[in-house]
Every structure is written in C-alpha cells, then in structure tokens.
Amino acid sequence: MSRLPSGILVSAMLRRANDAGGFGTVLAKGDPQAGAVLVVAVEAGESRLFERGIGPDGRVGLIDSTPADDLTGYWRRRRLRDPDLWVIELDIPDSQRFAAETLCAD
Structure with missing residues (x-):
C-alpha cells in the first residue's frame, strides 16, 4: 500500500488541528512527495x-x-x-495524538 504524499499529510494535520480549535503552522517546508515530517508539539508551554x-x-x-x-x-x-524534512508546529491539547493519527495511520 502506498503512503500519501507528505504535503497532503501535513495539510491534513494542520486542518485537523485548526478544526479542533488549536493552531498549526509550517516552520520548514520539505519535499511535497516524500519528505519526512518532524512535529514540534506544544502543550502547556x-x-x-x-x-x-x-x-x-x-x-x-x-x-x-x-x-x-x-x-x-x-x-x-x-x-x-x-x-x-518538514517541520510542523502543533499547539493544541493532545498534539501527539493528532500527529500520530495523521502520520501513522495505515
């Protein structure tokens, strides 16, 4: 089974965080097809x-x-x-779960 392109995964993660009342931003844009994604998860400062x-x-x-x-x-x-490498910041409660659900879903 092929994986979704990195750019689409990043877009989905940011949209989900925003829809849940949080904030997400791209700190560094990587390869849109196959770049790895590093998530900076911010919770309680x-x-x-x-x-x-x-x-x-x-x-x-x-x-x-x-x-x-x-x-x-x-x-x-x-x-x-x-x-x-993509670097994404998520500022939302349970940001680790948001990242896992998007990046690790099979």
Whole structure:
C-alpha cells in the first residue's frame, strides 16, 4: 500500500488541528512527495519533538525525538542534513495524538 504524499499529510494535520480549535503552522517546508515530517508539539508551554518511525516492537509509530536542550537548534541542524524534512508546529491539547493519527495511520 502506498503512503500519501507528505504535503497532503501535513495539510491534513494542520486542518485537523485548526478544526479542533488549536493552531498549526509550517516552520520548514520539505519535499511535497516524500519528505519526512518532524512535529514540534506544544502543550502547556512545553515543546517536544515527534516523528514517524519504527518503535521497539517493530511497528510504525510516533517516536519522541526531543533533545535534552536547544529544541530549535536541533531541528535546524536536522534540516541542514535533510532539506526535504518538514517541520510542523502543533499547539493544541493532545498534539501527539493528532500527529500520530495523521502520520501513522495505515
């Protein structure tokens, strides 16, 4: 089964967050077809990073990629190595669930 293009997944995630009363924005635009998506999840003033990956159980899931410090510097360095990477910020309660439902749905 083929996956939806990254640009469509990002658009759907932002639309869903907006429809639920939250806010989402593109911090860095990646490849519209196959770019990976890094989500900056903001809740109660605290930010965490999540991305689609393979979990310890071997299944596709949302992986916490939050660095110990300098979250913005981390994703900017990732973009230098991977210019196809999308960076999306979601400011909504349970933003991790929103990201997982969009990025990890089969």
